[in-house]
Amino acid sequence: MNHAPHDTSAARDFAFLLGDWDVVNRRRTDYLDPESDWEEFPAVSHCQSLFGGAANLDEIDVPSQGWTGLTLRLFDVETGLWSLNWSSSRSGRLFPPVFGRFGADGRGEFLGDDTYAGKDVRARFVWSGISETTAHWEQAFSVDGEKTWLTNWTMEFTRRVPGTPAG
Template identity: 65%
Template sequence: MSSPRDFDFLHGEWKVVNRRLTDFLRPDSGWEEFEGANRCRPLFDGAANVDEIDMPRLGSKGLTLRLFDRETEQWSLHWSSSRSGKLFPPVRGRFEGDRGEFYGDDTHDGKEVRVRYVWSVFTGTGARWEQAFSVDDGETWVTNWTMDFTRPASATPGE
């Protein structure tokens, strides 16, 4: 069951290795890899948080606002990019153990897509985020972006 403390693992500073497809809808388009830095801070006693990821190679930053709905016991994750300054439609879902799955609807390159985020928590050592798109309402998925989070040597969790 999900709780307002599910994202406590993410608080603080992280080094992030990004891997993404050059075309988010074509699994054979090839992968690019680049580093980033992330900082997450808790709000509402853990029932919300905001983080910013700096991706110098892309010349942009991203921001995520996460909110826990106590009534539904689900999280909503809201993403924005410094490139557009727009808030993308949220994905919603929950954690079961050390894995969280979140789903929503969006468009990419003019096509309607179903979006899935998966968070995997590796106790004390890091975390992994994956994004996948589906153009057939979830029958098949193309994982198109992954982020592997590790703590920098100078950081402590929750900093």
């Protein structure tokens, strides 16, 4: 899935994500502490296509945590990069985007700058393990200029069986 600028086939890179998914979230209780505990919680996600596939919007409902989130993904035709833009009902604001693309191996890597607990961090989102019925997403932060990364959130996506009740 490695694409040159102006290659509109990349605009369909996220087509795998369309539809309904059960999601198992695992995240660290402190995103920067490698010794922190992991918490696990379920969610349901729905993703829809926009702009003929050059954008999509997914909403994730996390009833056990009392919040919902959304990601708006936009494909920039000139740069050949995707921007991934996250927001949560907890804050009602957009977080700084991450930018990237999928490689020939089907793995997508997306990088951007953010802050966490008052510290500047480099954020990395990775999409991998993509099939018709599964996908894996993970978030990692670096505080040392990308020399080391600490994975602090993962999501395992499983395609929902039609007719399965949400939540």
